[in-house]
Amino acid sequence: MNDKVILVVLDGLNLKVAQDCLGYLNGLVEYKKATQYSLYSELPSLSRPLYECILTGVAPIESGIVHNNVTRRSLFESVFSLAQAQGKTTAAAAYHWVSELYNRSPYDPVRDRHTHNESLQIQHGVFYHWDHYPDEALILDGEYLRQEFDPDFLLVHSMNIDDTGHKFGLDSPEYRNSARHADIILSNFLPTWIEEGYQILITSDHGMNNDKSHGGTLIEEREVPLYLIGDRFSHLDVAIKQTELCGLVCEVLGLTHQKAFNEDALA
Ligand SMILES: [Zn+2]
Numbered sequence: 001m002n003d004k005v006i007l008v009v010l011d012g013l014n015l016k017v018a019q020d021c022l023g024y025l026n027g028l029v030e031y032k033k034a035t036q037y038s039l040y041s042e043l044p045s046l047s048r049p050l051y052e053c054i055l056t057g058v059a060p061i062e063s064g065i066v067h068n069n070v071t072r073r074s075l076f077e078s079v080f081s082l083a084q085a086q087g088k089t090t091a092a093a094a095y096h097w098v099s100e101l102y103n104r105s106p107y108d109p110v111r112d113r114h115t116h117n118e119s120l121q122i123q124h125g126v127f128y129h130w131d132h133y134p135d136e137a138l139i140l141d142g143e144y145l146r147q148e149f150d151p152d153f154l155l156v157h158s159m160n161i162d163d164t165g166h167k168f169g170l171d172s173p174e175y176r177n178s179a180r181h182a183d184i185i186l187s188n189f190l191p192t193w194i195e196e197g198y199q200i201l202i203t204s205d206h207g208m209n210n211d212k213s214h215g216g217t218l219i220e221e222r223e224v225p226l227y228l229i230g231d232r233f234s235h236l237d238v239a240i241k242q243t244e245l246c247g248l249v250c251e252v253l254g255l256t257h258q259k260a261f262n263e264d265a266l267a
Pocket of ligand 1: 162
């Protein structure tokens, strides 16, 4: 057993598109190596508010991170802050807003793109600030951090699916193919992560609509997948809220925390 956690956030991935297009991940589900849940994004269904929600368990209305241009550090304990304070190693390959929320704001690419500083909440980071930064490069950044620094908690956060949705909309071959592409890239690395016993969560912040955007209450903007892999999860048919992901990760990491989580999701 391994209590290390890898959280993969595929930005802007709608639930139905995940179910239809992620052949490898859904293959894992068919072979009982993963369980797929669905969850509703908190509101507004926007990226930065929901990064904060996933990583702190605090909904946007409560966190104050209510739109994408709220450029400041989080005011709440996060998986990163709790893990770092309790002697764990933290790492992230993620969009630069994550660096702004938990490390330093505003983001300075010269200083922050490559981060190695044990005193920061995210101790090892490779951050990017291009929405079209290739998912393949991003996953390689995450794998580099994993192999080089052996983090207890690793966030891997890709942007191409969201970016493609903004260009072509939900019901487009381009959007669906970007999801298929992410699935293929993940299939290069997940077998090793599974073999090494990591506890793995794969989810999204929000979905996408046919207006090439998201932010509101449409089902296609709010419904996102959650795949759980690993022996610390119960794999039972339970309801999991987006605000409970942080607590779930904290529990698996063995952290002392006050975050909400669904106990039935754990083994
Ligand atoms: Zn977006």
